Amino acid sequence: MGKKFFSFEILLLLAVFTIATCGLVYELVAGTLASYLLGDSVKQFSFIIGVYLFSMGIGSYFSKFIKRNLLNTFVEIELLVGLIGGLSSAVLFVLFESVDYFQFVLYLLVFTTGCLVGLEIPLLMNILKDRVRFRDLVSNVFTFDYIGALLASILFPLVLVPQLGIIRTSLFFGLINISIALVLCFALKNELRRVTFLKTRAILCFAILVAVFIFSDDILSYSEGKLYGENIIYTHSTPYQRIVLTHNKSDYRLYLNNNLQFSSADEYRYHEALVHPVMAAAKRVENVLVMGGGDGLAVREILKYPEVKTITLVDLDEGMTNLFKTNTILTGFNKNALNNPKVTVINSDAYVWAKQQRKQYDVVVIDFPDPSNYSLGKLYSLSFYRALQHILSPDALVVIQTTSPYFAPKSFWCINQTLAQVLPKTDAYHVYVPSFGEWGYTIAANNITADFNKPLRHAAENLRFYDYNFKSLNGFTKDMRASQVEVNRLDNQILVRYFDEEWGKL
Template sequence: MDKRLPALLLISVFVVATCGLIYELIAGTLASYLLGDSVTQFSTIIGVYLFSMGIGSWLSKYFDKNILSWFIQIEILVGIIGGTSSTLLFLLFEHIASFRILLYGLVSLTGILVGLEIPLLMRILQDRFEFKDLVSKVFTFDYIGALLASLIFPLVLIPYLGLVKTSYLFGILNVAVALFVCVNFKREIPAAGYLRSASIISIFGLLVGFVYSETITSFSESMSYNDTIIYSKSTSYQRIILTKRGKVLRLFLNGNLQFSSDDEYRYHEALVHPGLTALPEAKNVLVMGGGDGLAVREILKYPQIQSITLVDLDAGMTSLFQKNNMLVELNKGSLLSPKVKVVNADAFTWVRNQQKKFDFIVIDFPDPSNYSVGKLYTNSFYSEIKGLLAENGIMVVQSTSPYVAPRSFWTVNKTLESVGFHTVPYHNYVPSFGEWGYIMAMQRQHYKKPVQFPAGLKFVSKESLDQMFYFPGDMTKVETEVNKLNNQVLVKYFEDEWGAVL
C-alpha cells in the first residue's frame, strides 16, 4: 500500500469535519432566514444536529464488514443530501405546511450520516497508526477543520457564494473524498467500479447545481415574494432583497419588510421631525442603523445641520443605497452628501470609543428579534449612548408597535428611563406596518411640541403630531422589566407578541 495513503486519509478527516460543520451552519442560517432571525433557530438546529451525530456515532458499531465500502456510500449520501438541502428547503418553504418537520428531518439525517463518518474513518486507520497517535491525529484534524469552517463561513462563503452555492460546493468536496478513497483502495473494496461511477455521477450532478445555483436561488425567492425581485445579495450579516411592483420598491432583510417606498415617508418623517424640529440650534447629528439613508434624507431638510454621522453594521447595505440609481433617487442621494460620514461598525462597540457630543441622535435599528440586535436596546447600550447626547439634545428610538407588541414598546421606554432619560413616547400609522411606535429621550425634560415644520412634508404637521402623542386604551402603558444584557427580556417579549400574529 502507498505509504502516503494514511496521511491522505487524515486530510480526508479534515475535509469531512469542515463539511460537517458547514452543513450545520447552513441549516442554522437558513432557518433564521425563513423562520425568523432568532437565536432560537440556531440553538435548536445545533442541538438537533449534535444529537443526530451522536446517533450516527452509536450506529457505527453495527458496521462490521466492508467498512471502506460503507464509508464511500455514506460520503456520497452526505454530499448529495447536504449539497442539495438548502435548495430543497428554499423551494419547498412556501408549499409545505409542516416545514419544520422537513427542516429538522433533513438536519437529523445529515447529522446521523456525519456522525458515522469519523468513527468509520478511525476504524479504517486503526491498523495504520498506534491507538494514541490515531486518536490525537484524527481529532486534531477534526477540530482544525471545524475552526476553518467557522471562520470562512461568515467571512467568505456567505458574502461571496451564498447559501445554495456553498451547499453544493461542500457536497462536491464530500463526494470527492468518496472518490479518492474509492480510487486509492480499489483492491480492498467490493464493487469499486460501481462506487467510482456513483461518485463521478454525483459530483457532476452537484456541479450542475453549483453552476445554476443563482438561477435556483432566484426561482425559489420569487415564490416567496409577491413582487418582482430586482436585487438580491447575501452579506456577512444578512440577506438583502429588493422588490419592485410598478413604481413601488420594497426592501426585505432576512425576509422581513423594512420599508415600502409608497409609505416609508410616514415612518421616517415621524422618526425625525417631532424631535429635530424642536432643536433649532442642532448642528451635529448621529444616526445609528438606518443604512438606507431615508432618515438622513429627512435630517438634511434642516439647513443648520453641519454634520451627520451614520453608523450601520453592514457595508453591503450602505453601499447599495449609495450606488443603486433607484435607491439614490428615493433617499435623494443623502448618503452622498458631503455633510454625511458613513461608518460601518458594530454600534455596541463603536459608542464606547466616542467622545463627541451630538445634538440629535436617531436610533433606527431593526426590531429586537434576536439577541445580537436586542443588545442594542439594553440599559448597558443606553448608558453608553447617553454620554454622547448633548445636555439639551434629543434622542429618538424606533420601538416597534405599541398596538401589536405593547410589552416590547413599553420595555424600551422603561429601559431608557432606568438609565436616567426623560422619555416622550409617541406613535403613528404606517400602512405597510400598522401602528408604529417611537420614544424620544433627553437628559432633562425640556421637550416642547413644535408648531412649524420644514416645507414639503407629506405627513407630519402640528395636527398629526397631536394625534401621535395620544395613546388610546388599547395602547396604554403596561408594566414590564428593564431590558438588560443578562436577561434580554425584550427579545422574549417581542417573539411572544409578534409570533402570536404572524
C-alpha cells in the first residue's frame, strides 16, 4: 500500500512540475505575442504578468468550492489548460487583423488560463492531504512548482522560440498538458470515475492540437499575409525578433516584430543621410564603428570610402546578421557588405560591449531601432553615451538615427540633448523618406572645432540622394521643434515615455 501511495504522490508531483512549466510558457507566449503585435514589450509583459497572477489568485480562491470528485476535476482542468493554452497563440494570430477587440480576447485567454492553473495547485494539495504529511506536501508541491517555472523561463528564449516559433511552442506545451491528463487516466483508472469518457476527451483534445500543430505554418502564413497585406517571401524567428521579408512589385520590405525596418524603394535616402554627412565631415575614417544596422546597409555606404581600413559592426542578433550575409536577395541590397574583408561582425549587446571595449574609433554610426521599450531606451541614455565616449578618438564624429522630428519631436530632441551632455558639439538634421515620412538624425563631435558643414571628402561612387550640402538638411520648422525636454537617464527612461506618448497618438 505504501508503494502505491508513493507512486500516486510522485505522479501528481510530476503533474505539478508540468503545470508550472506549461503555465509559465503560456504566459510568456502571450507576452511575446502581445509585444510582437502591439509593440511596447515592457508594458505588454507587465500587463500580461499582472493579469495572469491575478487570475491565478481568483482560481485558487474558487478551488475551495470544489469538494467532490477532486481527481476527476483535476484531470478535466488539465485538459482545458492544455486545449486553451495550446491553441491561444494560433487563435490570437488569426484574430489580430480580423477583430476590433483583439486586446479583450488576449486578456480573456490569459485570464482564463491563469484561473485554470490557479485551480490546479490547491486541488492537488487537497487530493494529497490525506496521503502525505502536510509539511512534506507543501514543500514538495512548491519545490516542483518553482523548478518547473525556472525550466520554462530558461528554455523559452534559448530553445523554444528559436526552434519552434511562438505558435508551435504553445501547441507543444498544450500537448504536454494533455499527455499528463492521459497518463493520469491510465495510471489512476481505479481512482477515477467515468474514466473511459475522460480518456476519449483527452484523445480528442490531443488530436485537435496535433492537427493544428501540423498546419501551424499555414496558420502563421495566413495571419501574417493579412497583417502585412503583401506577398511574404521569407520569415524567420530569432531569440530576439520575428523577421519578415515581403515583396510587392519592385519593392521589398523588411519587418522586425511587425515594424517596418526598410523599403528597398527608398532605403537609400535613409542610409545615405545617416552615413555620408558624418563620413564627409570626419578628419579620419580609418576605423569605423557601426552599432545596430545588422542589415549591412549602413556598412554598404561606409565602404564607398577607400580610406576606410576597418569596420566593426556590433549587433545583438546573430540571426539577423547571418541572414544579411547569406540570403541572396538581401546581400543584393547591401552589396554583400557584411562579407567584405574589412568588416568584423560582433553579435553582442552594444551597451555591455561599449563598456568593455578599449579600441578607439574615428567615426561611430548608431542605427538602433526606435526607443519603444526600456531595453532599447538604455541605448539612448546618458549612461550609454558616456560609455561610448571613451572609445572615441580625439577628433571622432558620431551620428545617431533619432526617430521622426515631425511625429515625435520630444523624442527627437530628447536624444539630441542627452548626447549634448556628453559630447562638446552636436547638431541635428532630417530627411524625407517616403516609407517613414520626415526622419531625423543627431550628429556630434568629440572636438568642438569640428565643422559639419565643411565636407573633407566625397564618396568614390555616385550617390542617389545626398549632395554633401549639410545645411540643406539642417533646418527645422516650428512643428518639428520641442522645448523643455528632459535628458534620458538610465534610471528614469523619460525617452521611452515620450516615444510612447507621441507615437501612440498616431
